[in-house]
Amino acid sequence: MKLGEGVEAAIHCAATLASVEGNSTMPGAALAEAFGLSPSYLLKHLNTLTAARILESVPGPAGGYRLARAAERITLLDIVLAVEGREPAFRCGEIRRNGPVKIDASAYVRPCGINAAMMKAERAYRAALAEVKVSDMVATYAAEGDPRSIAATCAFVERHQRPQKSGSTKQIQNPKQM
Amino acid sequence: MKLGEGVEAAIHCAATLASVEGNSTMPGAALAEAFGLSPSYLLKHLNTLTAARILESVPGPAGGYRLARAAERITLLDIVLAVEGREPAFRCGEIRRNGPVKIDASAYVRPCGINAAMMKAERAYRAALAEVKVSDMVATYAAEGDPRSIAATCAFVERHQRPQKSGSTKQIQNPKQM
DNA sequence: GTAGTGTTACTCGGATAAATATTGTCCGAGTGACATCGG
């Protein structure tokens, strides 16, 4: 029961990218600098998010990352599942069948009660995460955050975002189908 | 976001121990056999549960493990926290402070919104686990489980439980204070 | 027959190694911007 450190970084990056205007991008190096993280390692997580269709990447100079869709349509659950994997935390190994006396498989058609209870808890966990959108995080931060911190964040975004002259709508590519 | 394999084993063992009568015990080797697990490794988890005051251990011949209290007073959350650790899955590293421009610490007195959202989800997860008692698991299994499986389980418990002649109430020792 | 005693076999407990997942780093492929050159 331990989430990787990358989850925190991924959510912070998504919230930051939600503040860039239009289809502008922000390089991964800038995001790493914003949170004091190792650029090389953060790229790994950003790449994962890109593969999961949460971010989009633009190569070349003036390239970088941006949200793949509106911040209102990205939930914390999307990010957590992308970084940590989609499979549930509790995986029933069906050890109930491994007893010394072998019983016909028809005795185990009903799901394991332990597995059911664990899954129910995990559904509650995911439901709570699914209710929180990235846009909510940004709005809360803008409303309740410290003015000095907000000013610093805005200045940082303003300084590092790179407008894309291919301005119209979206002609971005996504590397992996996944 | 991944629970260790030992959680499943621990819950199954607790449910099995809930079926032994009175203050009888069951050796760890028998529990390992019941689920086809490595005895040496299962002992490690059982030891952890003992340290957490969920199980009690009786040494010597005719020794083994038993529940430290009534199955109605043991929840899945107790077991999960004992095996996986009590600290939350998401640990906020406060990376929001690690930006290039240093701001006074007073700007960060309000808790991080991301951390708050993750904690709220985790509280939901733990609340769901806290609602399920080991006695519920046993009752559900007795009511809905396959008769063949139940018979095999009962026979196994009957065969491996070791009555304690020091029958009165409880003069058991617990190795670690923890 | 009963009490005392020594042996024995069985239990858990902690220390020790192997395997796996996570974290961290590096170098290469690709792309658009920029400067240069020609018209």
Place this chain on the structure above:
DNA sequence: CCGATGTCACTCGGACAATATTTATCCGAGTAACACTAC
């Protein structure tokens, strides 16, 4: 002055180590049962 072109610097992407965590195993300490002996 404008356009085409070649170079370049900057980006992401995936392959390669280091570390931490989890998993697995073994051997030792302790204890109560059992058998044996003496009374």
